[in-house]
Amino acid sequence: LGVKEFEVFDLPYIFPNRTVLQRVTEGPIGQGLFQKLESKGLKGLAYWDNGMKVMTANRPLHKVSDFRGLKMRIQSSKVLDEQFRALKANPQVLAFSEVYQAMQTGVVDGSENTPSNVFTQKMHEVQTNLTVSDHGYIGYAVIVNKKFWDSLPADVRTELEGAMKEATTYANTIAQKENDDALAAIKATGKTKVYYLTDEEKAEWRKALMTVHKSMAPRVGKDLIDAIYKESEAAGVKMN
Incomplete structure (x- = not known):
């Protein structure tokens, strides 16, 4: 929709x-962020999770150097393009429906996605290695036509907002369970080796990828990034 600030989620x-x-x-x-949609005639109602992302490839991905030269599929996003360039990999924009065949034929070497997406699209059948990195997030904005929403009686909007809050809790619980189940199912097939980053390895990944925050600040907004850092610090996690 042309609202670049939403790329902060990438x-x-x-x-x-x-x-x-x-x-x-x-x-x-x-x-x-939802307020920025109103000029487009939309009202944001909730954020729904797909989940935290993992990395897959036909080689182990433990260290940052393991990404060098790999062709990695991405969704169309300047941020994700920059992310893989920071890892010295080659980002390739591909439609989701084309990823399995691209992996099968070697057009791409790997990708990032949630475990549930990896499993339902059978990517684990054409990828030998999966690294649980939780490096990124995929989610959705639930939106409605603003003119329609504003035309509803106030009491109806109140009821719908309550229902949306309940639905959001339910949807996010389902997303977490589906990702947990998918990871277990991928392990059970024995076709893909599942690896969990050590604390030291995750620190190395994080150090390499935090540079993307700085390089993308002019695009998504430094103030927005800093505001999220403050939320992290309020939760007891230092970002800088």
Whole structure:
């Protein structure tokens, strides 16, 4: 929709844990982003999780150097393009529906996605390695036509807002369970080796990828990034 600030959600390691993510999506920052949609004739109602991302490839991805030269599929995003360039990989924009075949034929070497998406699209059948990195987030904005919303009686809007809050809690619970189940199912197939980063390895990834925050600040907004840092610090996590 041309609202570049929403690309802040693509920044690697911008959400150190789910507590910080929730503080952002359910607090003033999330509401401030929704206000930017109103000039487009839209009203934001809620943020729904898909989940935290993992990395997959046909080689182990433990260290930053393991990404060098790999062709990694991305969604169309300047931030994600910059993310893989920071890892010395080659980002390739591809439609989601084309990823399995691209992996199968070697057009791309790997990708990032949530475990549930990896499993439902059978990417684990054409990727030998999966690293649980939780480096990024995929989510959705639930939106409605603003003119329609404003035309509803106040009591109806109140009821719908309550229902949306309940639905959001339910949807996010489902997303977490589906990702947990998908990861277990991928392990059970024995086709893909699942690896969890050590604290030292995650620190190395984070150090390499935090540079993306600085380089993308002019695009998504330094003030917005700093506001999310403050939410992290309020939750006990130092970002700088």
